[in-house]
Amino acid sequence: MLIRHVPDLTDNDVTDRALYLRRREFIGGAAGLGLMAAAGAAQARDLAYGPGFSTTEAKTPKKDITGYNNFYEFGVNKEDPSENAGSLKTRPWTVRVDGECEAPASFAIDDLIKGNKLEERIYRMRCVEGWSMVIPWVGFPLKDLLAKVKPTSKAKFVAFETLMRPSEMPGQRWDTLQWPYREGLRIDEAVHPLTILAVGLYGDVLPNQNGAPVRLVVPWKYGFKGAKSIVRISLVEKMPRTAWNDLAPREYGFYSNVNPAVDHPRWSQATERRIGEFRRRETLPFNGYGEWVADLYRGMDLKRNF
Amino acid sequence: MDASVKRAAKSKRPSKTQDNLVYAAVWLACFAPLVWLAWRVFSDDLGANPIEALIRQIGVWGLRLLLVGLAITPAARLLKKPRLVRFRRTVGLFAFAYICLHLLTYIGVDLFFDWGQLVKDILKRPFITLGMLGFALLIPLAVTSTNGWVVRLGRATWQKLHWLIYVIVPLGVAHYYLLVKADHRPPLVYAGILAVLMGWRVWEAWRRVRRS
Numbered sequence: 001m002l003i004r005h006v007p008d009l010t011d012n013d014v015t016d017r018a019l020y021l022r023r024r025e026f027i028g029g030a031a032g033l034g035l036m037a038a039a040g041a042a043q044a045r046d047l048a049y050g051p052g053f054s055t056t057e058a059k060t061p062k063k064d065i066t067g068y069n070n071f072y073e074f075g076v077n078k079e080d081p082s083e084n085a086g087s088l089k090t091r092p093w094t095v096r097v098d099g100e101c102e103a104p105a106s107f108a109i110d111d112l113i114k115g116n117k118l119e120e121r122i123y124r125m126r127c128v129e130g131w132s133m134v135i136p137w138v139g140f141p142l143k144d145l146l147a148k149v150k151p152t153s154k155a156k157f158v159a160f161e162t163l164m165r166p167s168e169m170p171g172q173r174w175d176t177l178q179w180p181y182r183e184g185l186r187i188d189e190a191v192h193p194l195t196i197l198a199v200g201l202y203g204d205v206l207p208n209q210n211g212a213p214v215r216l217v218v219p220w221k222y223g224f225k226g227a228k229s230i231v232r233i234s235l236v237e238k239m240p241r242t243a244w245n246d247l248a249p250r251e252y253g254f255y256s257n258v259n260p261a262v263d264h265p266r267w268s269q270a271t272e273r274r275i276g277e278f279r280r281r282e283t284l285p286f287n288g289y290g291e292w293v294a295d296l297y298r299g300m301d302l303k304r305n306f
Numbered sequence: 307m308d309a310s311v312k313r314a315a316k317s318k319r320p321s322k323t324q325d326n327l328v329y330a331a332v333w334l335a336c337f338a339p340l341v342w343l344a345w346r347v348f349s350d351d352l353g354a355n356p357i358e359a360l361i362r363q364i365g366v367w368g369l370r371l372l373l374v375g376l377a378i379t380p381a382a383r384l385l386k387k388p389r390l391v392r393f394r395r396t397v398g399l400f401a402f403a404y405i406c407l408h409l410l411t412y413i414g415v416d417l418f419f420d421w422g423q424l425v426k427d428i429l430k431r432p433f434i435t436l437g438m439l440g441f442a443l444l445i446p447l448a449v450t451s452t453n454g455w456v457v458r459l460g461r462a463t464w465q466k467l468h469w470l471i472y473v474i475v476p477l478g479v480a481h482y483y484l485l486v487k488a489d490h491r492p493p494l495v496y497a498g499i500l501a502v503l504m505g506w507r508v509w510e511a512w513r514r515v516r517r518s
Contacts, residue, residue, distance in 0.1 A: 068353055068355060078354070131358070176489045247488060266484070266485060268427060273357065275355060280417075280418065
């Protein structure tokens with residue numbers, strides 16, 4: 001078997017040199033367009049990079065990442081989100097973090113961005129529909145946020161609730177899914193260092209069609225697990241409901257780990273087409289992140305817990 | 307007979323040139339989507355995942371032409387233009403051509419001739435199972451579409467064979483419906499059109515039975 005992905009990377013491999021040299025552009029108070037500017041922070045800040053988590057594979061062009069989206073709140077066609085998401089107002093915005101924790105809190109989005117150490121994470125994204133991208137997110141580990149509210153021992157799962165605002169999200173005027181979109185993770189998945197909340201893309205503010213102002217990214221799971229435009233994160237004791245599982249439980253399980261051995265009734269999961277490539281490539285278990293996450297599922301039948 | 311009446315009767319039947327022009331127009335109309343799609347391929351207008359978009363678009367046009375084919379008989383009857391039925395073969399063969407191309411793009415471009423995967427897809431994915439079944443049933447209809455075959459089989463047998471289209475088009479609609487993840491409105495529009503076209507036939511048959 002051809003192994004295309006070498007996970008053991010040094011920090012130098014994480015960011016290509018050209019990008020590293022352009023890092024000041026990303027800090028970007030000057031242009032007024034940068035992430036920090038949007039967060040209202042003028043001070044310079046270096047982006048830090050994850051400890052070996054970023055892939056060195058060629059990044060998918062920004063126009064494809066921002067023009068080919070599944071974000072049903074803005075319509076079911078791939079180009080709908082880029083056409084319709086402009087109407088979404090992402091300020092003011094608060095994220096409520098509550099549930100089984102000692103210090104529930106609401107965070108204004110700009111405080112959330114300023115109050116966490118942002119990193120670039122270049123992750124593979126595998127859609128359940130059989131296509132994939134390589135996306136340079138900017139964000140911070142979800143565990144950093146969860147630590148602030150002090151989860152109790154009853155916090156076994158994390159539930160994500162996303163924005164319900166039909167006036168700005170035309171897709172919500174039709175019940176394709178039960179709105180608002182909900183997702184969930186087991187607590188150990190949620191606090192895994194690979195799991196991030198993304199607030200930026202390609203060193204810039206996260207575009208609306210990609211889930212602005214804040215979205216979940218769990219790179220070893222199918223893309224739909226990455227809830228977009230999050231308004232509430234709840235620590236809960238019972239496995240939470242999730243939007244796609246509600247619609248078709250036989251097709252979309254709670255875990256939805258990328259698994260070439262578990263087929264979907266509509267798509268073979270054995271292969272995927274990397275956007276921009278002609279031939280399909282083999283899909284890797286856990287989307288190639290198995291060495292870091294396979295342990296989370298030790299002893300579980302992943303064919304049943306798909 | 308009065309000369310003016312004769313002329314009127316004559317003018318009812320269009321001239322050869324007129325006939326050819328109408329035929330050319332039908333051909334062009336059937337060809338247009340393919341030309342449009344080819345242009346979109348070469349001008350990189352099919353989005354980030356052009357292969358999937360192309361397969362989907364060719365397939366949808368195949369389904370549309372199948373429905374147009376089914377609409378010709380009712381249209382001819384309701385508009386009192388019986389000669390319209392001569393376009394059924396043209397439209398049906400174009401539908402077959404689009405569906406062949408749809409299948410070829412899927413096998414040759416998407417799967418890149420991975421025959422093992424094709425077999426798995428047919429066995430495991432209901433929408434592909436139904437689509438392939440519909441395609442297989444369409445082949446004898448395309449083969450026997452010539453005048454020669456009508457004579458060889460005899461009008462009645464040929465007619466019965468071609469009733470297969472009433473199975474094939476529903477299979478095509480089901481193929482589309484099962485492919486869609488969540489928003490079933492587009493395939494349901496096709497299902498609705500199909501229901502009207504089939505309903506008209508059932509109603510006609512019922513009227514005929516009652517009259518006899």
